[in-house]
Amino acid sequence: MTKRSSSITIRDVAREAGVSVATVSRYLNQNAPVSEKLADRIQRVMDELDYIPQETARHLALRRKNAIGLLLTNMHNDFFGPLLAGIETIVRSEGYNLLVATCRPELQTDSYLPLGGHNTDGLLVFANSLGDEQIAQLSERGFPLVLIHKTPAEGVSVPFVTVENKAATRKLVDHLITAHGRRRILLMRGPEQQEDSYWREVGYRAALADHGIAFDEALTLRGSFEREVAYAALKTFLVDAQHPLFDAVFAGDDDAAVGVYEALKEAGLRIPEDVSVVGFDDSRMSPFLMPPLTTVRAPTEAVGSSAARQLFCLLEGETPELETLHPTDIVLRRSCGCAT
Amino acid sequence: MTKRSSSITIRDVAREAGVSVATVSRYLNQNAPVSEKLADRIQRVMDELDYIPQETARHLALRRKNAIGLLLTNMHNDFFGPLLAGIETIVRSEGYNLLVATCRPELQTDSYLPLGGHNTDGLLVFANSLGDEQIAQLSERGFPLVLIHKTPAEGVSVPFVTVENKAATRKLVDHLITAHGRRRILLMRGPEQQEDSYWREVGYRAALADHGIAFDEALTLRGSFEREVAYAALKTFLVDAQHPLFDAVFAGDDDAAVGVYEALKEAGLRIPEDVSVVGFDDSRMSPFLMPPLTTVRAPTEAVGSSAARQLFCLLEGETPELETLHPTDIVLRRSCGCAT
DNA sequence: ACCGCTTACGTAACCGGTTACATTATGGCA
DNA sequence: TGCCATAATGTAACCGGTTACGTAAGCGGT
Structure with a gap:
């Protein structure tokens, strides 16, 4: 109870339960059979100790961050609410985390990116939050990328989703x-x-x-x-x-x-x-x-969700739609002169 | 060039530059003196190899994630744009990442939280995205928390920022x-x-x-x-x-x-x-x-930024304002009956 | 009784950084 | 000249997970 949860490791659990760390890990991930007897014991010990696996260690071992990033140009537009909502739904359903940052290449001198391979497994890039060269560079390195409201430059093959303008x-x-x-x-x-x-x-x-x-x-x-x-x-x-x-x-x-x-x-x-x-x-x-x-x-929310979906295709090795074009249509109201 | 950047480690850099990993690390973090001669050599090698430090390894070693989380109840309200903008500004200026997720305790059975100590260093909790018990629990474990548009339950001492209602x-x-x-x-x-x-x-x-x-x-x-x-x-x-x-x-x-x-x-x-x-x-x-x-x-954007500021106070060991109450005032337009 | 195969589990190396501590070089001073 | 403080660097342990590989037990078949 008073123990700092941060200090409890898988080894503590293993020791208390009288098993090896491998067994605990296997039980946690359900990726190899563990006898029922030990499983119970492990579960009990985990509850007792309030054990929470440290995701960062996991990420290091598995070499993935379990997170995708969204680069925006700004947040002061009601357009981004629906976009985010569409993205978040998919991201959550895949069990991933969502990082959000704003970024404008023309406003910054250094080449530092807030989001990238160092902290995410893939990136959703909205419009001009990244320049063509930056996109090409990431893409060349094989970093999973999908563009939103932007088509890739000549020669770079990155999936994109946008609307008919x-x-x-x-x-x-x-x-x-x-x-x-x-x-x-x-x-x-x-x-x-x-x-x-x-x-x-x-x-x-x-x-x-x-x-x-x-x-x-x-x-x-x-x-x-x-x-x-x-x-x-x-x-x-x-x-x-x-x-x-x-x-x-x-x-x-x-x-x-x-x-x-x-x-x-x-x-x-x-x-x-x-x-x-x-x-x-x-x-x-x-x-x-x-x-x-x-x-x-x-259909802004749909744009968000299909972009996220394409990104997960990339992450899971499936082949994504290279081009997703959402249809649009005009809606007449009064500001043009039409009656209500 | 064709090398996968993911495979280049600090040890590669150290070997190529003919120095130890410790020196490279020290040069990277600028937290200990490194002679100019070696510094140049290291920098050159890093450029050559396209070296990008792996944040997850760093997180594991430093036992921090360099990220804060924002828990929202939903994203379908224009209220959240300004809130996010306010938060993002502060978070970025502190060099942190921002994770965003939605969460409604009343809608889910298990106690799994999308954001928490396993993937962030601290949490901004909007309104009822978390229940009182969950907040109390996190708070007891000493996990940095600040509440937005919500005051903590009796007895739990968590900074909060809200508006005068x-x-x-x-x-x-x-x-x-x-x-x-x-x-x-x-x-x-x-x-x-x-x-x-x-x-x-x-x-x-x-x-x-x-x-x-x-x-x-x-x-x-x-x-x-x-x-x-x-x-x-x-x-x-x-x-x-x-x-x-x-x-x-x-x-x-x-x-x-x-x-x-x-x-x-x-x-x-x-x-x-x-x-x-x-x-x-x-x-x-x-x-x-x-x-x-x-x-x-x-002042929704201000609410966001001051909440983020309080959280960083907690993270840096300074004492935050326990209570931040932003003033509000009425603005009269036509819908109540006032003339334009 | 012996062999081979499967199943459950443990040992230890590994992911890629940080850093305590040890080591060496350098300069000042008696 | 000898000694000590200090600065720059290297060695290796450590963060907390995952997993390749090894081992022992159990089981069926001949």
Whole structure:
């Protein structure tokens, strides 16, 4: 009772039970037969001593950490809740631990990674939390990796799971044009060099092209998929007297859309009467925003869980899906101009 | 290059550099002087061999895991984003890893904990992710623990950090009564046995008492701080023809408030004209809901970071604050009836 | 009675680091 | 010149598990 549990080892148990450490270990792992008589005795002694196997020792002996890591770019987006939930479910069901860290390669000088082979058996890498070179390096060393919302660079073969960006965005922008007669649609870009950003822009441009509308760089802002950034960007855009007029905003994602809402409201512009606003993700709150946000439904929790599943395929030597693309579709609410 | 990095040990480095493992270790940890000549040689060899120290071996030798754990009840609430962000910042700055898991003692039979002394050096325990007995047990063993949004049971001395619940709730409900003339205020309770639930109810009752309004059990629902649960509860409440009329809802938290919004709208009830709605937390989206949600501002990210800080106090042998109570205050928006 | 095979268990090496202690080299001082 | 304090390095035990290998007992078949 008063004994520090940390000091009780498998040898203590073995001694008290009058057996060898091997037998105790075998009993613990159930990986070799142990007679019932000894099993009982061992169990009794373990209870008595409050024995808890030290995982670290186990890890060292087995050369695995029983943990997988999740690298995120930040945590200030409601997008990450569902993602984490999806991942955690799978990870737990496999009996693994989940390490979480944020990381932005462009912000740090040294090559130190918070998560990697030194503390995990495999990594889930979200978007740009790692650079292409870092991914290639890990992959070359045979370290199990799966990418989330990012495709690997040319030549590196790493499973990835993401969502369909382009078609849905195109459809959404097309809706703005076709259904609501919008023609000057502001593009709120996502983070630089980010893949979702890229494909959403491609979809946006395609929709414009479909209707013979010229792409206008002046109608372009950097929203970074972050509410505050989007807010600030649009705010400065609006104070600039020279700015071209616009009648709609594709916000990049739902979080940025909220920043857009904020800036528009402060400028006295009504949504959707004066300007339509649309997002991407269909985060939990978007149906309840004022007005309800027209957006693209992305199955974020499913993305998380299938990414985790692919990683476990790798860990268990099965061959994973190299590419998992979750479908998306637009959901029309009031912010684009549709009736409730 | 083609060598598996996993097979390179400190002994390899030592041999190649013509020094002892002790010297390499000392150079790595900078905890004892190493001559410049050898240091250079060691560094060169490490670069050449792509040597990465195996953390698990280190953990075993040092008898610490260099990781802290966070136990959550679930991840489907926007509340957890800021909480995690606050924690992660501190954890990273201390050079530790962060393990995250969900856990509900009432839902599981065995006493197995996903996080504990076997894989972490200390634990952040959110609300009811652990039962009182489990907390007491861990605490007795001297395992570093800090509670979040929960106070320890009588007699167990564990640091905790939470927010002021009662006074703010009382003030908010008082506002409904005084400023908006509401008298039949529905109470959407939080999770059973949960402390925030309890104190918010106490605040609610106190406000009623202040105005001589009798507490009415019939005006009471279980919302569990979850949107879906709150929605379902209110939904069935509303179809029941016998139900007493009400003119306001204290939703328990912002997430539940959204569920309340949903159910009310479907019932054709206008917010705030027909019924006022108020929440708790001031989550990121609440200013942007339709209508903007009157609520209580709780510094969730600060709660996370100060909890983590207390835990590191424990780990480093300093004496932590036993009790950290973050102040809260009401923020008035339109859902209660106030003008924008 | 003897052989071979299976089953239950013990011994000791091993995983890859840290570190107490021993050892050697160096410099200051009487 | 001899002696001691000090600094730099090496040796080997240790952290707490797992497991290859060896051994003894039990059992069936001829």
